[in-house]
Amino acid sequence: xxxxxxxxxxxxxxxxxxxxxxxxxxxxxxxxxxxxxxxxxxxxxxxxxxxxxxxxxxxxxxxxxxxxxxxxxxxxxxxxxxxxxxxxxxxxxxxxxxxxxxxxxxxxxxxxxxxxxxxxxxxxxxxxxxxxxxxxxxxxxxxxxxxxxxxxxxxxxxxxxxxxxxxxxxxxxxxxxxxxxxxxxxxxxxxxxxxxxxxxxxxxxxxxxxxxxxxxxxxxxxxxxxxxxxxxxxxxxxxxxxxxxxxxxxxxxxxxxxxxxxxxxxxxxxxxxxxxxxxxxxxxxxxxxxxxxxxxxxxxxxxxxxxxxxxxxxxxxxxxxxxxxxxxxxxxxxxxxxxxxxxxxxxxxxxxxxxxxxxxxxxxxxxxxxxxxxxxxxxxxxxxxxxxxxxxxxxxxxxxxxxxxxxxxxxxx
Numbered sequence: 001x002x003x004x005x006x007x008x009x010x011x012x013x014x015x016x017x018x019x020x021x022x023x024x025x026x027x028x029x030x031x032x033x034x035x036x037x038x039x040x041x042x043x044x045x046x047x048x049x050x051x052x053x054x055x056x057x058x059x060x061x062x063x064x065x066x067x068x069x070x071x072x073x074x075x076x077x078x079x080x081x082x083x084x085x086x087x088x089x090x091x092x093x094x095x096x097x098x099x100x101x102x103x104x105x106x107x108x109x110x111x112x113x114x115x116x117x118x119x120x121x122x123x124x125x126x127x128x129x130x131x132x133x134x135x136x137x138x139x140x141x142x143x144x145x146x147x148x149x150x151x152x153x154x155x156x157x158x159x160x161x162x163x164x165x166x167x168x169x170x171x172x173x174x175x176x177x178x179x180x181x182x183x184x185x186x187x188x189x190x191x192x193x194x195x196x197x198x199x200x201x202x203x204x205x206x207x208x209x210x211x212x213x214x215x216x217x218x219x220x221x222x223x224x225x226x227x228x229x230x231x232x233x234x235x236x237x238x239x240x241x242x243x244x245x246x247x248x249x250x251x252x253x254x255x256x257x258x259x260x261x262x263x264x265x266x267x268x269x270x271x272x273x274x275x276x277x278x279x280x281x282x283x284x285x286x287x288x289x290x291x292x293x294x295x296x297x298x299x300x301x302x303x304x305x306x307x308x309x310x311x312x313x314x315x316x317x318x319x320x321x322x323x324x325x326x327x328x329x330x331x332x333x334x335x336x337x338x339x340x341x342x343x344x345x346x347x348x349x350x351x352x353x354x355x356x357x358x359x360x361x362x363x364x365x366x367x368x369x370x371x372x373x374x375x376x377x378x379x380x381x382x383x384x385x386x387x388x389x390x391x392x393x394x395x396x397x398x399x400x401x402x403x404x405x406x407x408x409x410x411x412x413x
Contacts, residue, residue: 015142021195022137023146025086026130027153028188029093033069033126034157036100036119036181040065042165043174047112050174057109061116066364068120070357076125077353081213081346084197084205085133088125088349093189096122097182104178128353131336136198136345140406141286143340144293148282148333155275162268200409204345216347217354226342227355229400233294234335234356236393238363240301240328243386245270246367251379252317266318273322277330282337289405290338294397297334300327302390309384341404348409 040062048058072092080088099119106112130150138146169177218224248270249263258266277297285293304324311320335356343351366386373382 015139015146018196018198019134019137019139019146021191022133022198023149025089025188025192025195026126026134026150027156028191029089029126029130030150030153031157031160032093032096032188033123034154035161036096036123036157037062037065038158038161039165039177039181040116042161042169043177046169046174051106051108051112053109061113064113064117065120065123066360068117069124070361071124072121073124073128073353073357073360075121077128077349077351077357078213080125080129080132080349080353085129085136085201085349086192086195086197089129089133090189090192092122092125092129093192094122095119097186097189100178100181103181104175124357125353127336128339128351128356129349131352132340132349133195133198135337135340135348136200136409140408144285144290144334144337144405145282147336147340148278148285150336151278151333152275154332155271155278158271159268159275162264200345204410211346213347213350214354216344217351225400226402227351229396230335230339230342230351230355231358232396233331233393233401234359235362236359236389236396237329237331237335238360239366239369239389240305240363240386241332241366242363243366243370244305244324244328244383247370247374247379247382248321251374251383255379256312256314256317266314266321269318270321270325273325274329276322277326277328278333280326281330281332281334285334285337285405289403290334290341291397291401291403293334294331294338294401295394297327297331298390298393298397301331302387302394304328305387305390306384309380309387338401338404340409341407342402344410 044058044061047053047061048055072095076088076092079091096119099115099122103112103115103119106115127150131147134146134150135143164180165177168180172180216223217227245267248267252258252263252266281293281297284296301324304320304327308317308320308324311317336352339352339355340348370382370386373385
């Protein structure tokens with residue numbers, strides 16, 4: 001066994017060079033996802049003005065990027081269980097980089113829509129494949145922490161986009177911003193070039209050649225229950241995240257009269273709370289177990305979303321938003337470790353990407369539901385009702401999800 005894989009052979013020992021390289025590649029890739037989606041949101045007005053897009057056409061650029069991400073996530077997850085984590089991650093980054101760059105040369109709505117959809121295909125593979133790679137590269141005792149560090153990449157990408165885009169967009173325009181969007185992709189590609197395949201994958205690939213990974217998600221009644229549970233957890237996670245984050249600035253401005261700058265600041269504090277929650281969850285889950293950590297954060301999310309809907313003072317909203325963010329998004333990193341532990345190596349990336357991206361598809365309805373409830377009742381009522389979905393989360397965890405803390409990933413003897 002080569003030295004670069006020595007840390008995998010003894011999972012209780014240490015975090016070695018391969019573990020760190022795998023984490024860096026995966027976290028940078030996931031940061032690229034958050035960065036790209038947020039700069040697109042900032043650029044929509046400028047793109048619409050130059051290309052003469054209608055509001056539905058402008059919105060569809062985001063929608064079809066997400067559609068591409070769901071389809072690409074499922075497809076590339078399956079492919080990575082056949083051909084390897086690092087190899088398929090390289091494919092996704094090349095696809096994303098090429099078609100993000102082509103966006104800078106778009107001449108109208110239809111060619112830009114094609115570029116964004118295909119770029120989304122590459123974007124979608126990042127989460128699940130990166131999580132599977134880190135889970136296989138990190139020692140069992142630190143696995144949840146490693147996966148939460150990948151999830152922190154998204155938050156870093158979002159914050160970077162929020163800081164950089166207002167400064168650069170007036171100087172280089174939306175076409176220049178698409179070229180800037182290439183930078184994290186090129187960095188991720190460079191890092192991945194030096195990362196080998198995890199040895200556990202290479203061992204299992206030889207022993208399970210010809211296995212259909214998608215079928216392993218429902219191979220028996222027990223596994224089907226687990227898959228249903230994880231799909232529920234992923235759907236609630238995305239439904240709550242998109243439902244809150246898309247409407248939070250509007251909620252603050254319409255109910256409390258906040259300016260755009262105030263709404264952005266209060267929302268940014270909530271995002272920082274989410275990043276803190278992801279980090280805390282990883283530490284907590286590695287110490288007490290996956291189920292206790294999930295149930296604690298789910299209960300916290302239910303309570304804090306309900307409490308937040310009743311807050312009125314600016315200081316209360318600032319502090320309450322940060323605490324709510326800790327619980328609402330803290331669970332994100334835990335899904336990477338848990339999914340990796342619940343499924344065998346030959347279906348691990350498939351499970352990560354298929355279940356998470358199907359959940360993302362369901363979660364995409366979050367902004368629509370919150371908007372409909374807000375129009376019928378009020379934003380405060382809509383946010384209070386949103387808290388109810390975390391009760392579904394608690395039930396799914398309690399009845400469908402087994403504990404896997406510290407369990408070694410399957411290996412060939």
